[in-house]
Amino acid sequence: MKAFGPQGWWPVTPRGAAAPAYVPGRYGAPADAGAFEICAGAVLTQNTAWTNVEKALAAMRAAGLTTPEAVAACPEGRLAAAVRSSGYYRQKAARLKEFCARALHEHQEGLAAWFAAAGAAELRAELLSYKGVGPETADSMALYAAAKPCFVIDAYTRRAGERYGLARGLSYDGWKALFEAALPPDVKMYNEYHALLVRLGKDFCRKTKPLCAACPLGPACAKDIYGTRKSGRTAGRRGVRQGPRRAEKVPRRRR
Numbered sequence: 001m002k003a004f005g006p007q008g009w010w011p012v013t014p015r016g017a018a019a020p021a022y023v024p025g026r027y028g029a030p031a032d033a034g035a036f037e038i039c040a041g042a043v044l045t046q047n048t049a050w051t052n053v054e055k056a057l058a059a060m061r062a063a064g065l066t067t068p069e070a071v072a073a074c075p076e077g078r079l080a081a082a083v084r085s086s087g088y089y090r091q092k093a094a095r096l097k098e099f100c101a102r103a104l105h106e107h108q109e110g111l112a113a114w115f116a117a118a119g120a121a122e123l124r125a126e127l128l129s130y131k132g133v134g135p136e137t138a139d140s141m142a143l144y145a146a147a148k149p150c151f152v153i154d155a156y157t158r159r160a161g162e163r164y165g166l167a168r169g170l171s172y173d174g175w176k177a178l179f180e181a182a183l184p185p186d187v188k189m190y191n192e193y194h195a196l197l198v199r200l201g202k203d204f205c206r207k208t209k210p211l212c213a214a215c216p217l218g219p220a221c222a223k224d225i226y227g228t229r230k231s232g233r234t235a236g237r238r239g240v241r242q243g244p245r246r247a248e249k250v251p252r253r254r255r
């Protein structure tokens with residue numbers, strides 16, 4: 001936080017604007033339109049860069065596909081054309097339509113009211129029961145669209161976490177449990193933690209040629225860039241240590 005500042009996730013398109021905007025310091029659950037855009041973005045961002053998602057969201061906006069009702073009623077081919085830039089566009093169009101149709105059927109109260117009334121674990125479990133919604137997508141929806149304390153794990157978090165020496169070889173749920181055991185269930189903290197880890201992964205802890213010399217975590221990091229550490233600071237299922245000491249290594253957010 002000291003190095004990067006608040007990240008303003010998840011970006012949502014303000015009324016009348018052309019693109020999603022990052023609003024540092026905003027952490028509450030959005031209204032229906034924002035909740036829908038976050039859910040759609042969480043599906044569209046699977047296996048692609050966010051820049052491609054922004055193009056898809058812009059095309060959806062231009063086509064008037066900004067509500068679950070509009071997406072559910074839209075012919076699949078037309079929706080697929082709108083989200084083409086996000087890749088796997090036929091599959092994503094089908095998943096978006098299914099998500100919207102089922103949500104409309106089971107939650108006539110609307111996304112925002114549904115999310116507000118649900119508990120974190122209950123909502124996450126329900127979202128996971130939707131076709132095409134995996135753990136990262138469900139946690140992204142729960143944290144950013146519903147403001148529930150669900151920690152999001154992604155490739156940036158795993159990579160930086162492994163190199164830092166937090167753990168190695170953990171499943172999605174293993175990483176999630178590690179962070180959630182180390183941090184209080186605080187939406188604001190989880191929001192920034194995830195967003196900051198993404199920033200760290202993009203700016204410093206890159207897949208190849210990480211910029212360790214300038215990295216804000218540099219002094220504390222094990223710099224296990226080649227994944228050669230098998231014991232000591234590493235943890236997980238591969239015969240290494242877990243527990244509170246591991247959790248304590250999660251860098252705490254500074255505000």
Ligand code: SF4
Binds near residue numbers: 163221
């Ligand atoms: S010091 Fe290097 S390996 Fe460690 S988190 Fe930073 S960039 Fe990644």
